[in-house]
Amino acid sequence: MEIVNLPAGDPHWDAALPVLQQLRTHLGAADLEAVLSSEAQRPSFFAAFEGGVCLGVCGWRVIANTSAGRKLYIDDLVTADSARSQGIGAALLEHAEDLARRHRCAVLDLDSGVQRHAAHRFYLRERLDIVSFHFAESLQVDE
Ligand SMILES: CC(C)(COP(=O)(O)OP(=O)(O)OC[C@H]1O[C@@H](n2cnc3c(N)ncnc32)[C@H](O)[C@@H]1OP(=O)(O)O)[C@@H](O)C(=O)NCCC(=O)NCCS
Structure with missing residues (x-):
């Protein structure tokens, strides 16, 4: 297994976007492009x-x-459906921890939707603690 970086326009995105969409089901190619160029x-x-x-x-x-x-903040973490429970999630998290150390971050953290019980079991097993409540408000935005 190799870890590759995915800058905007990288050809690996053809295979990576469908995996990311398993977590972010609303995310089309144009939405991703907007995020990556924001x-x-x-x-x-x-x-x-x-x-x-x-x-x-x-x-x-x-x-x-x-x-x-x-701190290193994880926005998205997803293992392809077909590759779950083989240690891929743990390997991704370990790579993120390496990045955090390289970037002199003393903390790694993330938000996880309250309904993602399996992911919470995974994070607790990986020795991440639940440290806060996350509050959010939806707002009207003028385009
Ligand atoms: C959360 C998620 C990223 C974990 O990824 P994963 O690749 O399945 O994680 P791992 O394989 O490292 O660990 C998962 C389980 O497999 C088991 N496992 C790990 N390596 C293993 C191996 N070599 N052989 C057998 N089982 C193994 C672990 O014990 C672990 O069990 P647990 O879930 O009961 O804790 C994945 O389930 C996922 O993508 N979920 C959907 C998206 C999501 O909710 N993401 C989180 C958003 S906050």
């Missing part, structure tokens, strides 16, 4: 590949804030 703070991505097949995708960013100093 002027706003945005994630970078890497993916696990074996023989041209995408096994899993991770979106991440480095954030500086007052609570953590520098």
